[in-house]
Amino acid sequence: MDLSLALLFFCFLVLAASTWRQWTDPEKRNRESWWIDGAGLLIQGLGVPLLRVGVSAVILRSLWPAAAGQVEIPGATAFLLSFTLIDYLYYWNHRGLHNAGLWPLHRVHHTTESLDLWASSRNSVWTPLLLVYLWSQTAIVFLLKDPSWFLWGVAASNALDLWRHSSVRTPAFVRKTLGAFLILPEDHEWHHSRDRHGVNFGANLNLWDRWHGSFHRPPGRAEALGVITKGSLSDRLWRPWRLR
Ligand SMILES: [Zn+2]
Numbered sequence: 001m002d003l004s005l006a007l008l009f010f011c012f013l014v015l016a017a018s019t020w021r022q023w024t025d026p027e028k029r030n031r032e033s034w035w036i037d038g039a040g041l042l043i044q045g046l047g048v049p050l051l052r053v054g055v056s057a058v059i060l061r062s063l064w065p066a067a068a069g070q071v072e073i074p075g076a077t078a079f080l081l082s083f084t085l086i087d088y089l090y091y092w093n094h095r096g097l098h099n100a101g102l103w104p105l106h107r108v109h110h111t112t113e114s115l116d117l118w119a120s121s122r123n124s125v126w127t128p129l130l131l132v133y134l135w136s137q138t139a140i141v142f143l144l145k146d147p148s149w150f151l152w153g154v155a156a157s158n159a160l161d162l163w164r165h166s167s168v169r170t171p172a173f174v175r176k177t178l179g180a181f182l183i184l185p186e187d188h189e190w191h192h193s194r195d196r197h198g199v200n201f202g203a204n205l206n207l208w209d210r211w212h213g214s215f216h217r218p219p220g221r222a223e224a225l226g227v228i229t230k231g232s233l234s235d236r237l238w239r240p241w242r243l244r
């Protein structure tokens, strides 16, 4: 197994073990949330990687075979490209998903009423196609001669995604240090808040929210989370625009 993937899996295990009380509480997680998040995990863990391979091996290789593995950049640049530049693109991508036209496809992610690391994969089947990650990461891995540092950036972004949704409380010293530039789990809770909309769109870095006026970090925690929707499990997964 690739080392960056192994580290991501380790982060998953640590977060799952340290928050097991949260995600095993039947008051917070019912049968339907297991089904929808299980399906989301399957899409993210199997469907999206297969799609990446298909896009790279079939589409890019046939359209532009000479470009495969031709770009050589320093490891640090490749890491920052993944961790910072794509993160900035995602900030606008995510803001776009909150616009009325795209919101029905993103709303499923916001239906969780309590965050835990399983909820990080909650999405409709179609939503990963709208995320900048799929297309940009696939194209860049195709172009790079050595994508290993770029993939470390991808693994770090995925680990932060799990952390952000995990419901772990951020210790004061982490809040003061890493919290100066990273989106913390408490920040992302506010993004899922029922009372406050349009804040904390960032994934890795909070700088984009700070720069563009959408950063929100009050002293207290968000209380009520999640949008209330009505609709079947298959509507949530396959026809999210039908949810009411
Ligand atoms: Zn959102």
Ligand SMILES: [Zn+2]
Pocket (backbone or CB within 6 Å): 109, 120, 165, 188, 192
């Ligand atoms: Zn979220």
